[in-house]
Amino acid sequence: MSRFETGGEWVFRSNGVTKSYDGGKTYANRDISIEVHPGEVYGLLGPNGAGKSTLVKQVIGLLKPDSGSIHLGVHDLVADPDAARQLCSYLPQAPMPIESFKLHEAIQLTGEIRGGDRAAIVKRANEMIEAMQIEEWRDTLGAKLSGGVRRLVGFVMVTVVPGRVVILDEPTNDVDPLRRRLLWEQIRLLGEMGASVFLVTHNVMEAEKAVDRLAVIADGELLAEGTPSSLKIADRGCLRLQVMLVPGAPDPPFPPMVRHHSRVGNNLISTINEVDAGDGIAWAQRLMSDGVAEEYALGAITLEDAYIRLTGHVSEENAEMAS
């Protein structure tokens, strides 16, 4: 695979993008300004309904901002949706309409629609099918594929001839853990080819490993932006103390050392200073001996703690674990 020029001419810039519904009563996006460089994997992270999908739909021209601009290099993507569709590839969150396509047909045809050369598509499609380990379903109709394999086929369809911007809305949904890893490798390769990858996700743990930079969005607003490490800076010198409460137990009284905390189900996540580690453990052990908690874990601060601090939400996968 060749490397493409990744000069400044393909920088993505959104400036003050605002989008409202119901005649301005509800804001899906409010004043979103971001800049993404070729080769970057850029995460858009936020709870469901935060406005992530609305933002990327404005990039690809499915929706139009109320105000603000979106540029890719010299191209004004709001004014020229035809250019937006050619320059961006888009994997929506919804399932792909490939029931009557054989796996390889769906990829080949989308590649041709995306303007690729027929022989080059065949070559790259085969490479990607092999890399994702989905060869055994090459000639299977989409209707007979599992949700996870269909998701991967969707990914190959939109990236066999990638856009300058590749928008992936929850690409790992339904994908098994092994192939998830393979998918991340392919996403990284897109960056190496010179594409800017927009990764829309509510899965904080995955995002932490996969993205170069990310934006945290909630209620339509950009709350923070930066590398995963830079978002954790505010929590530097802190630890994460996770306590699993006995089902139905009320919140215990929090000692002053707990900087902030949140709870999903019976899962209590709090942030404490490193120097309070001993006291924190003692507090958690006391909760266990009082019969309020079942177990606890003390660990390094993760992106999720920054995410909780910023959005007030516990990420979905943690919510699922807790329930």
Place this chain on the structure above:
Amino acid sequence: MTTDSIAIGPPAAIRAGSTHWLRSLGAMLRWHLTSMRLVFPVMVVVQMLVAAGFSIGMSLFYVEVSPTTGLYLATGAAIITLILVGLVVTPQVVAGEKEAGTYDFSWSLPIPRSASVVAWVILSAIVSVPSMLVALVVAAWRLDVTYYVSWLVIPAVVLVVVSGTLIGYAIAHAIASPSLTQLVSQVLAFGVLGFTPITYPLENLPEWLQNVHLVLPFYHMGVVVRDSLTLGVVDDVGLAYSIVLGWTLASVLVTGLVIGRRK
């Protein structure tokens, strides 16, 4: 585009021009035909059966028919088939896409919007024209009529397919709710089948409805197609052509506005 040293990768320039347009049209037709390949043959056969059933039904309804009435009924069945496919099937397919959530993906593909529309019109013709032929053949057999086919059959059929499909297309894209789209297309089908003077003369309707039909395209669609298949059955063909042409242009315009619109 790509160079020799670069096998494949992000686009370097925006594609435009007639080659891009034609390539896109071809690709989109293949996309639709493949995505409908499980239902498309069934759809064509069902439409043919409906057309044949319609012709047979008419022949059963009227015990004795004069040659002129026979021609009227025979061509009426064919014309209704031709109109209904575009008007009803198009909104239903688009509504289905919206319901399944796949509309965003098809609409995000880098195909010129005009090529997407033309692909739909061609698909609509692939279903409706054979159905119309079946209707004509079955009706000729049951009602014992002879057609006089003129070259005008080509522009007449093209105008009816284009305007019928585009009206359906504009409805499908203008209405956000899939169930409302389904409802509107059903009402249209009902109106065209029952209350449009295609299988019976205009004079049989109350005067106010006659006036409505002098403005709506359906009656005139009937006139232009019937004129191209018969001799001396219809008059005022010039007026009918100008009204159908007007509706075709209007439907092209409205479709252009609807597909160019972003919420």
